[in-house]
Amino acid sequence: MDPKLAAARAALRYVRDGYVIGVGSGSTALTFLAELAKVITSGSLTNVRLVATSTETEYEIVKLGLGDLLRYPWQVNAIDVAIDGADEVDPGKNLIKGGGGALTREKIIDYWAREFIVIVDETKLVGKIPSTHPIPIEVIPYAWPIVKARLEGKYGGSAVLRYSPGKRGPVVTDNGNFIIDYRPGVTLNPTEGEVDIKLIPGVVEVGLFSGSRVSRVIVGRADGTVTEIA
Known part of the structure; x- marks a missing residue:
């Protein structure tokens, strides 16, 4: 299994009916969005609203048929959970984000969320940041x-x-x-x-995103398993 897909599916367990969900930017976050769309359209998850962290994510929400669930920050009182990716994650859960240029809106939503969950594949784990990414x-x-x-x-x-x-x-x-x-x-x-x-x-x-603001990191691995860093 694709490790990004494994991490994305594992993150679904932290989403509940009625939640306002912050949806991140980048390939892993959009993989999560695609999986979330399946759960919503099947009727297994109800009464949720989605707040995007970039124009790209807004477009994907609409393309997946979820445009009626899209909300902007001024239309909600809180973010229950934000699911986002990262370019690098160190052992303290500190992150580098912004390779796609959406870092400001990502930080606004991710730091506002009651729970901020990061989903990555194992290649994003590094000994210290910055490592290979600026x-x-x-x-x-x-x-x-x-x-x-x-x-x-x-x-x-x-x-x-x-x-x-x-x-x-x-x-x-x-x-x-x-x-x-x-x-x-x-x-x-x-x-x-x-x-x-x-x-x-x-x-x-x-x-730079402080590890103290990250609730947990879900790491997808090449064999399809996931591990969590909390």
Whole structure:
């Protein structure tokens, strides 16, 4: 079995009738959404509402025939559970997220949720973050060169404006901002780095997610089994 599918199916046990569900972005989260759609259309899960973390996820919700369940943050009072993926997960459940550029809306919904569940395949487990992935940082376009200079001046390393191979110019997020991909020259404490980088003027959000905010990580493995880190 596809390990992403195994993790996605395992996450369904944390969804209940009547829940407001935050649906993440990226391939693993969309695998979960497809499985969730099957349960909803079969009638096994009722009276749920879905809050998307990106335009892409909104589109997938509508495409799966669940558009009438789609809600926006101002239309709900709380998120009961958020199910999302990650680019990297360390032993403390600290995450790197934002490879798809949706980190700000993901963090808004994931941190708001009463329960934040991360689903990944085993290749996303690393000894420390960042490992192979840079830290995505959403920035106001006007400020990107200043943020780049501040990052490299304080932590060394390399901060690069993200460009899209499919279009000319920088990647533009759903919020109309740019993304800097940052590889620090020193080891960052994920929790402290999340706070410190966010304090740089012009930074909208940081793709470091503190493990203290993660309820559990569900890891799908190549043999179809899953393990949980709580």
